Amino acid sequence: MKHIPVLLTEVLQTLGDIKNRTVVDCTFGAGGYTRAFLECGANVIAFDRDTNVVEDANKIKQEYGDRFQFINSAFSDIKNLNPADFDDVVFDLGISSMQIDNGERGFSFRFDAPLDMRMDTRNKQNAQNLIESLSENDLADILYEYGDIKSSHKMAHILKEHKPTTTFELRDLIKNQKDIAPVFQALRIAVNDEMGQIKSALESVHNMLSSNGRCICVTFHSLEDRIVKNTFHKWTQTDGDPRLPTVKNAEYVSLKTFTPSEKELEQNPRSRSAHMRGVQKV
Ligand SMILES: C[S@@+](CC[C@H](N)C(=O)[O-])C[C@H]1O[C@@H](n2cnc3c(N)ncnc32)[C@H](O)[C@@H]1O
Incomplete structure (x- = not known):
């Protein structure tokens, strides 16, 4: 669109x-x-x-x-x-x-794609690397601050344990439907500072x-x-x-x-x- x-x-x-x-x-x-x-x-x-x-x-x-x-x-x-x-x-x-509607860029949970979310694809860090490189506590802080995720520590623990590499893997790890968009948003805000x-x-x-x-x-x-x-x-x-x-x-x-x-x-x-x-x- x-x-x-x-x-x-x-x-x-x-x-x-x-x-x-x-x-x-x-x-x-x-x-x-x-x-x-x-x-x-x-x-x-x-x-x-x-x-x-x-x-x-x-x-x-x-x-x-x-x-x-x-x-x-x-x-x-x-x-x-x-x-x-x-x-x-x-x-x-x-x-x-x-950016949202380009299914390959990983911004949207409506399309299956590598967990990328970089606005500038010349930068090294994408959403997958971010999850892997951050400590569980720092990841929880991002989920809480940028996504208002109440159970941010539990969510961060799940992400660190399962290390999602695609948008659908991430989406399927989020049990509470209403947290899906906020988790994606929080990671996007962090990836792009x-x-x-x-x-x-x-x-x-x-x-x-x-x-x-x-x-x-x-x-x-x-x-x-x-x-x-x-x-x-x-x-x-x-x-x-x-x-x-x-x-x-x-x-x-x-x-x-x-x-x-x-x-x-x-x-x-x-x-x-x-x-x-x-x-x-x-
Ligand atoms: C909401 S769109 C702007 C739409 C534009 N005003 C129009 O009418 O077409 C935001 C754009 O800003 C770019 N953007 C966001 N943060 C940026 C940043 N820190 N530096 C440069 N571009 C950025 C995004 O890549 C995206 O293309």
Whole structure:
């Protein structure tokens, strides 16, 4: 299934007039956001660590030439850009429909495949290696933290004992049906260091964004959303008592937060857990 961009209208509305601005699209995916930004007259620098999207990125490059640049690496590499080269930054986190629906990549328990789950297949560690290399306690922590698995120690013990190598082997080890999706999700988040990536990239953006620059994040998981919410909260707080002359003014202001409308939920049920937050540098 082709990826349907989530909260795109709200992202565009929050970015405002981007004609002649340069937007960093940190999560190219199917290029839905990138195309929309280009069509609004912006220049785009896009990141994606999945090598499978390179072909789509090349097609956009052919159409838009120098207005579009694609970087096939993790968005934490945004730290290597020159801050003078971009104005706004957008993240549309999580995985794409192409990744979930590609049966060979091991993200989904609907297809039998090697237990992989790497967004970037150039990285060494996949889900099978992760289960094998972690201690039972560390594996339990991941299942608890990223999947909210209540019996995480029991689950970790079963995984360490049976060492699943395929999605179906893993699925069949999970006796409690309602834990299947959360266990897959927890392993995927750990394999791809999803929380570490967003923390590191936001830290870079904080130091790099120039005056009036906007940073927008669309999240799909409560932990991810909490990181974004707390980070933006810190950026928009004044330091000390605002009535005192020594107070440090906040560097950022908050922008309106959005969740999908009824209409979007109806048209694209995969948008159901999405939250959009944004800030603007003053
Ligand atoms: C939800 S999709 C983005 C969809 C895109 N906005 C669109 O409209 O087509 C997320 C994409 O981000 C990529 N991604 C996730 N985390 C990443 C990271 N840390 N660095 C680079 N790409 C990442 C995934 O590979 C995936 O292709």
